[in-house]
Amino acid sequence: MASTLSPLIWLTQRYVRQLGLPGLIGLAGIILGSAYFVLWQPTQQAALQQLERDLKLGQQQPKKLQATNPAIQGRVLAAALPPIDTLPDWLDAMADVAATTKVTLGKTQYQLSPVNGLPVQRYQLTLTVKGSYLNVRQFMQQLISGIPHVAIDGVALERASITQPTVDATLRLSFFLQGAA
Template sequence: MSLIFSRINFHLRALWRQHRAAVMALAIAASAAVATAVAWAGAALENQRQEAVVASLRAARVRTISAPIPSQSVASRQSAPDLPKFSSQDFTAQFHETAIGVGLPVDEVAYTLEQGERQPYMRYRVTLTVKGRYIEVRKFVAALAAEMPHVTLDSVHCARESTPPQQLSCDLGFSAFFHKA
């Protein structure tokens, strides 16, 4: 066995003495190839993770869109659910406290109050832009659902910022329903 190692050692030393520049170039090329393979694998893993995020957001959207809508006759026979009384100040404060509680910075917020004549409730539309990681956006939506059952998620649109790669910029649309006075 030591004879084999000594022959390999002899040939490697001879190669080094005769072709020092070529051996160095080969070592540098091999290092660059390894670094490229590691970077490519990291990018592929990040791409898979982002595709999973998009797929879960699309699945959540499909679940909310495909929920059955009761017919008008069934809805008119049922009594209106218990809805809180409208207080813009209390609602916006609780909304922002929920975002701060999960560590999600809110960039832009717009509120619109809709009072339909034929509806037994008021609808308060909230659209906002948040920037953060996917897990923070999910925590925010889950916390809103737990703390404010009269608030529903209407729309989600997320785009990945260029730097850092974990950051998402999401436009969220909510509807809050309140008892008509």
């Protein structure tokens, strides 16, 4: 057995000397790449196909689960909203976002109105915001990402002069809350 391995060891040592360090690194890359395609990629491909199947299933399920009765849809929507008595907390959260983003909240007009035929109340705000353009945009982005039941209905930006660093923004917001219709 030892006599049959000696020529093989001698040939291996000869090829290693001929290849040198760059050749060995290249050979190792080829071997590792081949191992990747043979061993790792099929498992990744199978996982990707499973995710695609799950995604297709997920896209089909909501169609089956959607309520066709508008009254049921309205009750489901209302159940997902916070109660109307938490409005002061949400307004405080809005003020916290304003402080975090370094904008100043100014004059505010508000109106509470029911949403037709639903147990949902809409609290509409028109408020002025003053700050840099970037800070006003950050305020709006953090507001809608931090308070999921608020909608931005309109934005108007005004700058007195092009050299002025601050803008005056008028935002129209709607908070949607659970409440009697």
